[in-house]
Amino acid sequence: MENEIRRTLDELVTRYELEPDLRDIYVEGKTDKLLIEWFLDQKKNQGFAVYEIDTVEIPAQLLFEQGLKDNNRSRVITLALYINDKLSETSLHITCVADKDFDWLFCKEYQCDLLLFTDYSCLEMYLFNEAVLDKCLRLGLGLSQPKAREVLNQLSRVLEDLFLIRDTNEALNLNMRWLDKFGDCCKLNKKDYQVQFELKTFITKYLNSNSNRSQESRFITKLEELRAKKLIEIRYKIHGHDFTELLCWYIRPYLGTEIRSSYNSEILARSLLACIDADKLSQEGLFQRLLARIDR
Template structure:
């Protein structure tokens, strides 16, 4: 937490009662913090401070009372709801930013003036962009093939399946640990570069690894129910970790031999962030809303 003081909720309520003009921003984690700081610096804004939610003590009981999961996203939401409830006037500049996650799929909404959500499922999905990926493939990796549009078209089908499988676990409240090596269930057809994802095998492995094979029938029924819900924008249906992992798996065969073995999804994610254009980011609703809050 970079030596930041861990504050209690009551301390924060007092802080904003006494200094309602403070421009504080709370986010889920370090990447979120650095991206928001960089964006606002590029837009020449000053006087703001971005905090990771780990700098705040959020009691587990509060998460339970608000019907939230025990994770950083929930802690950001809980903080916003708590402060809004405790203060008679909403601070003008205080902002909590959380991933949209499965909210669109589940029809979940929060009535909170302090809370902003990512435009897509999570912050990493701003990287799911043809211009960003094209710059990275051509200039970062010096690859003329594959082309960015083709890559995004190929990985999107698998990513949607993985997102819906994650969502099914959430909807059924099975609390299963994710099966990290989904690449074992993917094959790349070298003739047309299409990914073949064996979702049946993956789901079986997922359930078995969590000792939940007895739930297979219920799991598959719920999965198809969620699949029937039409979310037109593919970026609403992608988990950030799955995106970087699958993209890494897909482009690894194209890499030069000297970097292929050491290449991983963390390196890829950091490199994609470098390719983001601040003006393109400023066109997104989240960042427009953030600029409006800071400027008022």
């Protein structure tokens, strides 16, 4: 990214006014950029460019005016809203892709034709898939056990709890720093490899580490309130980082001793990406909308 030009918002407005044939896509980070570029290349699309949002200068004040946090997701949303407001008519020159994140829980929507969201909570949830994980485990890691379906079933409940904890932090506007390694509150039963997550212990540690122990009762009440907003699709209720971290933790005992100590969640995430199928992705709403915009 060092060689890419960092443009201002007004420079971008001028760019899209003067160059109507452009088909630019802005995403949150490097993984998003690589996946979308690869997917569109697989579908033989040409004439597009994908940029990380860090290539654009977006003043923090604009984020705060929209009631958004200071992060890359908010920058992508702000870019889409700004360009949409400044151009005289709806433009296909630019598409901004952001994670859905917690918006479905807060019933938050954005009226902007330039802005697309992931079908699930985040881009990593396209990897939370039995076929993708099965290929990764069997061909990428050479494991006949554990089975992909069982792994996803085992992890789902814990991942939903972790998502709700993160969501409660957002809902209460506590701005707390996340606990590393799940606060050592995940245990693996060596007999049947069942995952046990000590939810209340994690919450206590989480609040203590952020000097917020007095919020415990309020925190748990809000969490259960959010849990009541049920959705059938689990991929709405998982944070991408939690998925790869917990999955790496779960499969580590199955790995050979030669790689066990050096294997980490970042390597695992890359392995999962390498197992994704472009034709399967093209059946998802986000990727269908991307193809439709690029093909116009």
